[in-house]
Amino acid sequence: MVLVIQESWIQQMSLRDNILFGKTYHEQWYRKVIDACALENDIKNLGPAGDHTLIGENGVTLSGGQKARLSLARAVYQDKDIYLLDDPLSAVDVHVARHLFSHCIRGILKHKTRLLCTHQIQFMEKADYIILIDNGRIIRTGKPNEVLSSAENLLLSSNQSSQTSLATTHKSLVDIEEQVIQTETALQNEAEQRCTGTVKFTIWKRYFIAVGICLSFSIVFSVFLMQASRNVFDWWLSYWTSHQLSVINMTNITGRTSFKILNPSVVTILDARPIFGFATQSADQDFKSFFTIYVGLAIANSFFTLIRAFTFAYGGIEAARKLHKSLLNSLLQCSISFFDTTPSGRILNRFSSDTWSVDDSLPFIMNVLLANIFSLLGTLVLCCYGLPKFLIVLVPLAIFYYFIQNYYRWTSREIKRISSVALSPVYAHFGETISGLSTIRAFRHVTRFVEHNFFLVSNSIRAQFSSLVAGSWLGFRLQLIGIVMVAGISLIGVIEHVYTIHGSNPALVGLSLSYILSVTGLLNGLISSFTETEKEMVGVERVTAYIDELPKEDENEEQFVILNEDREQKGAMIEYRHVTMKYNVEQKPALDNITFQIKSNEKIGIVGRTGSGKSSLLATLFRTVNLSEGQILIDNVDTTTIQRRILRQSLAIIPQDPFLFSGTIRENLDPYQRHTDEEIHMALEKCHLRDLVENLGNGLDSIIVERGRNFSVGQKQLFCLARALLRKAKILCLDEATANIDMETDRLIQASIRDTCSDVTVITIAHRVQTIVDSDRVLVMDNGRIIEFDTPSNLLENPQSTFAQLVRQAKVQIPS
Incomplete structure (x- = not known):
């Protein structure tokens, strides 16, 4: 029996070693696993080393979807009888999800017992048996035709954060270790450098x-x-x-033989001063002088x-x-x-x-x-x-x-x-x-x-x-x-x-x-x-x-400009002008001559296959990587002329990694104590977390353990959303922020964003087409290029458009 958990845990070793995970390499079986998990193109893009390329610690050089598929491939290669799959499809786009379901879960594993927990309702009809869970309880079980026909209304209208699964739910103990940046460079497995010779x-x-x-x-x-x-x-x-010995008459000292000790004048004979030469009253002053200096030196020491x-x-x-x-x-x-x-x-x-x-x-x-x-x-x-x-x-x-x-x-x-x-x-x-x-x-x-x-x-x-x-x-x-x-x-x-x-x-x-x-x-x-x-x-x-x-983030030597603060309560305008970006000079561009403009307060959805460059757009916007060519402007100001600290203060992001710090809920949501309890509760209410926080006993002072392990992945993402709403930034970026939340809660969050962020420019990256169908415009990316950028209605009018194909594959019902 093997387990594939949501965290996509990846070791710091080559891609092949991650898949083998201690087992012997068998060429034919290995190639089947690679094909079933849709990793062939990813291996080609890693560079000349291929699957021998070193994967960074916790898979930092891979995108979220690539890590999910690598984790699945590792489990498949073990060739066990029972597979527990905890929502491995949520981190990939619709096309890849269909490939994994048909070629891996129902293909190479067709003779295995598979227990799949998923939010992807469109795959339920292919299951042999369905268990429907709501609030930790099994509410319905049976064949797909029995459960889907009677549970459809519940799945579409439930106000609770329900979990639909093909098996029992497995609560992840560790966060999903995703990262905003997709690094496509092939790392070399170098040992830690050390100095030699004398310490300089x-x-x-x-x-x-x-x-x-x-x-x-x-x-x-x-x-x-x-x-x-x-x-x-x-x-x-x-x-x-x-x-003293040099000035004493030795005969006078030796004249005091031992028999005199028996003399009744024992006090005089036992006087210590004659031993040091102070035999007379006139020499007593010398004794005091020597002794005083002796004591003084001891005190000084x-x-x-x-x-x-x-x-x-x-x-x-x-x-x-x-x-x-x-x-x-x-x-x-x-x-x-x-x-x-x-x-x-x-x-x-x-x-x-x-x-x-x-x-x-x-x-x-x-x-x-x-x-x-x-x-x-x-x-x-x-x-x-x-x-x-x-x-x-x-x-x-x-x-x-x-x-x-x-x-x-x-x-x-x-x-x-x-x-x-x-x-x-x-x-x-x-x-x-x-x-x-x-x-x-x-x-x-x-x-x-x-x-x-x-x-x-x-x-x-x-x-x-x-x-x-x-x-x-x-x-x-x-x-x-x-x-x-x-x-x-x-x-x-x-x-x-x-x-x-x-x-x-x-x-x-x-x-x-x-x-x-x-x-x-x-x-x-x-x-x-x-x-x-x-x-x-x-x-x-x-x-x-x-x-x-340590390599520092480059800062422009020129005078920094300040963003227009007169438009504090309004979203910012964003413009990309012929932007090209490479993570490594020897690799192909992650973004290739990108040009587009986002209007103030506009809601933009970004979709595309894994590795198409979606997260790279956000990386360049936050200036975590440098551009090879082109410009990015916010309110007609080049971002390279804005100090990074000032730039990032105007941005907020809800990343794939829902990270929470150890401490209280209040400290996580408002670390600088700039907001009142009422404002914090209002943000929690908008994110459907207020009841959860109040039920914890200590309210906002309830403790969050290390990395937020006392909350589910979906709850941690909701906390990150509340933190972003409190920040009141001009630009809000969501990078797969709702990937691990059920669809109904996803819709509620999107509604909350529309209501609370009407004066904020919102950029949403999503694999789920449902998440971005109500965006003002949708940007479709492939291989680092923009292939479509228009309103959802205009894109859907063309049945040959990539966006329309994604909608049909996801079986999304578009409201008229």
């Missing part, structure tokens, strides 16, 4: 600018002061000890540490906020074509893994890096100050250390980049699986998808494991360097003490030894933190690449 200085500069120049300097200076105060603190204790922590935290937050804001703005302003060719997993990777690096990991590890740098410098300075000959050991070790860390940094940096790139397919596959879960389960391919997910996760973990191995390789060599340093400073201290006249200062030698014992950890920490910082900077590199390199 411009990336570091970009991050420090995001932190703030003054704040960056304050951070570095506070770390320097913190480490300097700590080293001076330790040096002062050493100096205090050596200074604590203060500088606090300043460092605060500046680092604030700087990290500031950089993350600025970069995230720039990334979001860049994404919102980029060209629509970017989303056609880029998997959502790559975008999610930037906003999740890479942003997490910038927001959390990078500030933390950079804090550790600066602390390690100044700690190592302080250690080496003190060791060289106490034992200058230590430089003999330090120089060759420094050279060896440089080559070791350079080799490790290069390796780990590339591993980080590979790891980042390997995460994108995991995100994309996970999102794709969630959106198509109902199809995957119905086809019983859960195991295959789980195994593929394990494969992608394994690739990602492999890179992380390599990073751990490289870290172990580095740690072993750094320990060798630390051992040589400890041995060297110990040997130098002994040699100076034995073979020099003055010997070495015991206090400084002890201080050097105490510091050098930690040098292994410091060396390891320095290279590890520096490498980790470079690896985390890859996140900044990837975020910056999106900020700087």
Whole structure:
């Protein structure tokens, strides 16, 4: 058993792989399926790659009808015994619907059990058995001659949003993932690009600018002061000890032998000051001076540490906020074509893994890096100050250390980049699986998808494991360097003490030894933190690449003009002058020398076969794609001279994709809170949604879950219509907005549009001829050209016209 749902779920792979869906390729059966689902011409139009052309994520490079037929072909190729078809005919035009019904549903599947849910009443007479459903209840069942004769009046006059089906209704769990733009370009299956080599200085500069120049300097200076105060603190204790020991008469100290501890004057003997040379009352002032400085250095170190922590935290937050804001703005302003060719997993990777690096990991590890740098410098300075000959050991070790860390940094940096790139397919596959879960389960391919997910996760973990191995390789060599340093400073201290006249200062030698014992950890920490910082900077590199390199929507450099606002309550006049548009320079034009004019307040219907260029008209009107030739004028103003934001404010669209945001109904209908509750309720009333909203309990404050999944597809389209009516735009565009609504509700919506949009120019794209028969004029398109453009009555007078043929095929009753 297989299921074809309304959502037309398409994977990001070639057209052939989408149809095979894990099954073995059989040439003869494959060709039969392609022919039955009317995909031959579409495959030819994909380009030289044919059915090996990569389909964009969720089928963004296909039209709604093409996705519906591809989804149907995938189910047919599985060759199962039972087929559940949830209205696969609503997304295609009348001609293609008849082909699918005769060649696929009643042709190649004629020996299968088929349960078809549809709004297309004209196909019911060919069914073996009919189940008529109204308001979730079965009201009539039987043979077509039994049900159609008695239910005809109900089907034509029902005020409810009834559902006519050949089987039980299947409520889609996911929205129809259609898109306004039909992209005909053949995509290449390219892996995500990644940089190579060292992280460029411009990336570091970009991050420090995001932190703030003054704040960056304050951070570095506070770390320097913190480490300097700590080293001076330790040096002062050493100096205090050596200074007092140099002026004490050692015989007086040793004269106080241990037997005196038994003397009754135990308080005098246990006085600590004589140990430091303060044996007299006159020296008590020196003790206070040394002690005061010692405490002052401790307080200063604590203060500088606090300043460092605060500046680092604030700087990290500031950089993350600025970069995230720039990334979001860049994404919102980029060209629509970017989303056609880029998997959502790559975008999610930037906003999740890479942003997490910038927001959390990078500030933390950079804090550790600066602390390690100044700690190592302080250690080496003190060791060289106490034992200058230590430089003999330090120089060759420094050279060896440089080559070791350079080799490790290069390796780990590339591993980080590979790891980042390997995460994108995991995100994309996970999102794709969630959106198509109902199809995957119905086809019983859960195991295959789980195994593929394990494969992608394994690739990602492999890179992380390599990073751990490289870290172990580095740690072993750094320990060798630390051992040589400890041995060297110990040997130098002994040699100076034995073979020099003055010997070495015991206090400084002890201080050097105490510091050098930690040098292994410091060396390891320095290279590890520096490498980790470079690896985390890859996140900044990837975020910056999106900020700087995303294709932006081109804006005219000339002075922008403003649409005529004096005609605020009237529809706009639209004129296309010799418009030619290509989605790709190597492809044939999606619109080929289009010229027509729409009068103010006119209602225009647009029909044509799938891929004829209907949605491309709206794409050019909204300037989501650029024209190759020609002009589009609104109220005699060239749209290229109007700023996109201003242009789109005068337009409203109800797309094939009825998208709703998470939040309340009020927030979805009136996101800017510009309308009163009465106005919102009035819009809901016109769209036949008021009773539904009031029955939800919280009214306009009722919650809409993610992507509006608590409403049916038809209800979501009605909400989108209410949102468009509230906007009061000059031009209202409907792109198959009523494809998933029953015919009676379709008629009610069209009546609402006529009543409420009398002063608005309306452009309606529809497969259903019933939707546009009462338009002022009808525009018929084929292969990117206008073949007919006249009033419905004039077109129907000519029985040879394409529009008249469509009306006859749809068996539409035209009111006289």
